[in-house]
Amino acid sequence: xxxxxxxxxxxxxxxxxxxxxxxxxxxxxxxxxxxxxxxxxxxxxxxxxxxxxxxxxxxxxxxxxxxxxxxxxxxxxxxxxxxxxxxxxxxxxxxxxxxxxxxxxxxxxxxxxxxxxxxxxxxxxxxxxxxxxxxxxxxxxxxxxxxxxxxxxxxxxxxxxxxxxxxxxxxxxxxxxxxxxxxxxxxxxxxxxxxxxxxxxxxxxxxxxxxxxxxxxxxxxxxxxxxxxxxxxxxxxxxxxxxxxxxxxxxxxxxxxxxxxxxxxxxxxxxxxxxxxxxxxxxxxxxxxxxxxxxxxxxxxxxxxxxxxxxxxxxxxxxxxxxxxxxxxxxxxxxxxxxxxxxxxxxxxxxxxxxxxxxxxxxxxxxxxxxxxxxxxxxxxxxxxxxxxxxxxxxxxxxxxxxxxxx
Numbered sequence: 550x551x552x553x554x555x556x557x558x559x560x561x562x563x564x565x566x567x568x569x570x571x572x573x574x575x576x577x578x579x580x581x582x583x584x585x586x587x588x589x590x591x592x593x594x595x596x597x598x599x600x601x602x603x604x605x606x607x608x609x610x611x612x613x614x615x616x617x618x619x620x621x622x623x624x625x626x627x628x629x630x631x632x633x634x635x636x637x638x639x640x641x642x643x644x645x646x647x648x649x650x651x652x653x654x655x656x657x658x659x660x661x662x663x664x665x666x667x668x669x670x671x672x673x674x675x676x677x678x679x680x681x682x683x684x685x686x687x688x689x690x691x692x693x694x695x696x697x698x699x700x701x702x703x704x705x706x707x708x709x710x711x712x713x714x715x716x717x718x719x720x721x722x723x724x725x726x727x728x729x730x731x732x733x734x735x736x737x738x739x740x741x742x743x744x745x746x747x748x749x750x751x752x753x754x755x756x757x758x759x760x761x762x763x764x765x766x767x768x769x770x771x772x773x774x775x776x777x778x779x780x781x782x783x784x785x786x787x788x789x790x791x792x793x794x795x796x797x798x799x800x801x802x803x804x805x806x807x808x809x810x811x812x813x814x815x816x817x818x819x820x821x822x823x824x825x826x827x828x829x830x831x832x833x834x835x836x837x838x839x840x841x842x843x844x845x846x847x848x849x850x851x852x853x854x855x856x857x858x859x860x861x862x863x864x865x866x867x868x869x870x871x872x873x874x875x876x877x878x879x880x881x882x883x884x885x886x887x888x889x890x891x892x893x894x895x896x897x898x899x900x901x902x903x904x905x906x907x908x909x910x911x912x913x914x915x916x917x918x919x920x921x922x923x924x925x926x927x928x929x930x931x932x933x934x935x936x937x938x939x940x941x942x943x944x945x946x947x948x949x950x951x952x953x954x955x956x
Contacts, residue, residue, distance in 0.1 A: 557653035560590045561661070564654075567933060568665040571672055571712055574704055580929050584637060587936065591644035605896070605944050606643055608888035613639035615882045616874075623840045631841070637932050638922060639889070645940035662719050662937060669716040670741055672709075673748035676702070680751045691753050698752060707919045708926035710754035714761050714911055715930055717745040718768075722904040725772050760914040764907050766790070771903045819857060820868070826851035827867040831875050838879030866923065870916035873923065896942040905938040 567583040574580075602610060616635045620628040648654045676698060680687075687693035695706050702709070724738040749758060830839060830847050839847065849861035867873045875883040890913055897906035912921065912931060921927035 557651045560587065560648075560651075561653055561657050563587045563590065564661050564937070565657070565664055567929075568661050569668040570929070571665070572668040574672065574702075574926070577925055580925060584929065584932060588637065588641045591641055591647065591936075594644060594647040596647075603944075605892060608885050608892055609639050609643055612882060612885040612889060615878050615885060619838060619841065619878050619882070623842055625842045627842065634922070634928055637928060642932070642935035642939050645936050645938070646943040646945075647940070648936070649940035649943070658937065659723065663723065665933065666716040666720045666723075666741065669712050670744055672702075673713055673716075673744050676709075676748050676751060677744065694751065695753055704926060705924070706752045707754045707757065707915070708921070708924065708930075710749060710752050710757035711911070711915055711921070711927070712930055713745050713749050713752070714757050715908055715934065717742065717749070717761065718764065718904065718907050718911065720745070721768065722907075756914060756918045760911055762790075762794075763914075764911060767910075768903065768907060776901075819860060819865075822852060822855055822857050822860065823848075823865060823868050824872070826855070827869065827872045827876060831872070834876075834879065836875075836880045838882065839876050841877050844876055866920050868919055870919070870921050870923075873920045893939070893942070896944065900942050902938070902942055905934075905942060908934050908938065 563583055563586045567580070567587060570580045570583060613635055616639070617632055620631045620635070679698065679701060680694060683694065683697050687697055699706050720738065720741055724734075724742075727734065749761065826848050829851055830844070833839075833847075845864050845866065848866070849864065852858065852860040852865070867876060871883065871886070874886045890909060893909045894906060894913075897903075897909060912934075915921050919927075922931060
């Protein structure tokens with residue numbers, strides 16, 4: 550019993566370290582070590598009686614087996630890293646169910662989530678200060694501002710925006726579900742949300758902003774209309790919505806998008822070429838997948854064929870996580886990956902776990918425009934969210950719903 554307690558405490562400490570790692574983003578080894586440590590401890594909690602394939606874990610196991618098979622079949626120096634990432638993304642998260650059997654974890658769960666929010670908040674505050682100091686250089690040009698921020702922080706804006714969005718969703722959920730709403734906490738939550746929204750607008754990742762706008766409306770429906778947990782007038786919601794849209798339209802990027810559509814420049818779009826070449830490579834492989842070691846060369850050849858040599862020089866990938874898995878593992882891996890997301894959304898909605906539902910939906914949107922799970926910054930936040938939240942929606946036939954929620 551004492552050994553189990555020590556293991557739980559050590560795991561909770563590692564989860565705290567993992568949650569605060571965004572503020573140490575420049576030290577990627579720190580994130581790697583903490584993810585490995587959490588994984589090892591979680592694996593020790595696996596019980597032989599629970600090693601059964603069911604409709605819940607089948608998509609996870611299928612994706613892990615299929616992608617591991619691809620890595621081993623086309624084995625190279627990169628395969629070891631890919632196999633490790635496969636475990637982090639598809640296998641280890643299944644162990645989250647054991648965390649929800651630990652009172653030690655349940656006691657610290659909210660504080661771990663808020664630690665992540667605090668870490669991302671500090672990074673967001675630093676970004677805002679840098680943006681203000683950098684005004685003479687970017688002169689409120691959103692392209693230059695983001696370029697300068699990315700070069701200064703050495704982190705892709707989409708990944709940073711994803712961290713901020715997840716932190717904003719967690720903070721909003723905590724604010725809404727917190728019964729002790731004193732003035733100090735309201736001020737803290739309001740200021741923190743303002744920091745997150747301001748940094749999102751500064752980094753200006755279009756997909757993340759559109760996604761958060763949609764999720765904001767969806768969460769308002771869940772909490773204000775369906776659950777009656779929020780007291781907001783419709784007039785206030787309309788004003789916030791119009792204000793948010795007005796701010797978006799002030800950005801040069803969105804005006805360019807509108808002009809781009811009216812001028813019908815789709816044929817000369819680099820994004821169009823990337824998607825077309827990805828689909829072409831998929832069909833060339835007869836939907837069975839491509840050697841990951843040769844994939845980029847095939848994409849580069851296609852880019853050159855259509856006059857986009859700058860894409861091949863920069864080794865631009867598919868910029869779509871769904872296409873990336875389709876390219877590497879064929880239709881089977883693609884279906885397994887989509888089924889994982891569908892399973893999460895279905896169960897989270899059934900159990901009214903709106904936080905995990907919104908976080909999963911945010912990832913679904915992010916996967917459309919970026920290969921989120923090919924870089925550690927993306928793997929980290931996906932892994933963290935699954936470890937901390939997936940266990941709450943795992944079906945358990947030996948317990949009823951109330952017992953699961955109370956545990």
